[in-house]
Amino acid sequence: MAITIKEIAKLAGVSKSTVSRVINDSEHVSDKAREKVQQVIKETGYVPNSLAKNLKRNQTDTIGVVLPKINTSTFSSAVEGISNVMYQNGYNLLLTNTKLNVKDEITYLNLLKEKRVRGILFFATEITDDHLEALNKIDIPVVIIGQDTSEIFDFPCVIQDDFDAAKSIVNHLIQQGHQDIAYIGVEENDVAVGQLRKLGYFEALQENDLKTFSDYIYKGDFSIESGWQGMKKIINRVERLPSAVFAVTDRLALGAIKYLKQNGYQVPEDISIVGIGNSDISPWVDPGITTINYDHEQTGEEASQILLKYINGTKREEKKVMDYQIIKRDSVAQI
Amino acid sequence: MAITIKEIAKLAGVSKSTVSRVINDSEHVSDKAREKVQQVIKETGYVPNSLAKNLKRNQTDTIGVVLPKINTSTFSSAVEGISNVMYQNGYNLLLTNTKLNVKDEITYLNLLKEKRVRGILFFATEITDDHLEALNKIDIPVVIIGQDTSEIFDFPCVIQDDFDAAKSIVNHLIQQGHQDIAYIGVEENDVAVGQLRKLGYFEALQENDLKTFSDYIYKGDFSIESGWQGMKKIINRVERLPSAVFAVTDRLALGAIKYLKQNGYQVPEDISIVGIGNSDISPWVDPGITTINYDHEQTGEEASQILLKYINGTKREEKKVMDYQIIKRDSVAQI
């Protein structure tokens, strides 16, 4: 077994209390005692047992993170941001990965409660009644990331303005003279990406008195392949080719571009394409993808800051909408 | 404060011991008592305090992960694999992110010891003497991922066969008739990517009696941009254009392709390019990148399995070399 404070005390010829005081940089310790204790700690390689400490103090310095998927740049960037802020503030991260399985989210929420985490960062995709119940009785500060839950919950949330972003980028297409704009999206149980971005698309069209046709709309999943499939479906069923395509993510846009190039269409000369998300590869593919940039790392940092304030009880912001920018590259032509 | 076992006991009219037995599915509890306790637990939403439990049992179910960077597909995929296996086996993950800062690795190792994690998965880039010291006295099972440390440490390690993989893909170029093959790599403090892949390249050339010139060699960092820069440098300084380029990662290859296309070269007609890593975008860019596939998720899973065995004391494998495959796509032409 690992060495304990008691043994350090014995070796240093002082009491447990004194050792504890040295460990915690407390005052009221003579230099002599402090030195002796520090020496013994160094010699023995003693590391205090944080379980005992946390039990006694009745709090931990762990932040729980509930993630739908780790190996996706959106999420891993956000985690990067979270880890920056949290470690800087003396917290560490307990990661749970639901693999897009909504049921697991509830399980993990319970696990985090059992672990007595100090706070929770919850990446939401959809919010069910079960979530409501679990979150409402959790009794631990939670910040929700990615979905606007300000009307359902009393928890702060940090979101991208997906509606507005989608609208802007579709407007950009319209400004470039495009009127026939197809849509490659994802299922709508994902509110932010599936619903809001689609609504933004419709709103932009409507405000400009443009029409869309069901032929122009494709919904798949988040894979690059799905973008390829969507483009194929659209191309093969429309009477009149769209002059532009709005893909709700850059990865979908990449898949779509691949399909077009494989089938003899030029991008952007024949068909323009835009995405959302500014994936790190988007500047480098051919053509570079015009897109919306969200800073996910910053989103993670922001959410962390809000959670910290919440934990410390100083302040509790309700809803933070992150910025975005349009990044113009070469995938859009003017007509 | 949260409700405790004592209060549950009182409410259910039994002793703490009995409640504990119910929680832990222990036998020797009458059905009546069990039901009553379960009911009270449900009503109150009681969740046992794992700190107390772990303290008493003197062990946790947490696995520490030391990562150089989270938002990189290699690492995040590996973490995905790790989380799969670990959660399935009842462990959870404490994540630490060193942001490529070697000093932090030591700090985090200590943190993990303080947390009394059950085991550690350590993603190594370089191994210094400080690492040696810290790891040798940690007294917790550690599995090292990504660098072959079997000769330095007594810890198991899981690695890719970078030397062999690099050699194979360069050989593939040679088989296609290429003789003038340039190299875009990274600095050599990263042993696996910086050194081994380079050695594989040289070995392949040498075995085929081919020469390389210092003009053909570029070393940068891991960014896509660095691939672009490298390609630029090489193109602008060589007397004779290479017919192929070996980039040590797919991202570097992507940057290189971008540069070539921007400057009027055709890939692969004018210059062929290969990478390593089979990034998820590699099939979708134009041209699709011929590369080496490593399954990072599987690497994470494998390392986790080894760690679990190590923890359970059943078996302790020393070194596991993961498989790879060449994936042929469209970035290589025959001459």
Next chain:
DNA sequence: TAGAAAATTGGAATCGTTCCCAAAAGGTAT
């Protein structure tokens, strides 16, 4: 130099569990 004030120290209770042990209850055979 005595006495008070301040600094240092050690003892013991405590955090919320687990788990050993002994006691109580229940069951069975004589």
Next chain:
DNA sequence: ATACCTTTTGGGAACGATTCCAATTTTCTA
């Protein structure tokens, strides 16, 4: 009804730290 065995139950000592309080030592002041 008694003795014996089995099952269930509760009490209490840990686990390794923190922290309050009181005791002790040191320092300061008149």
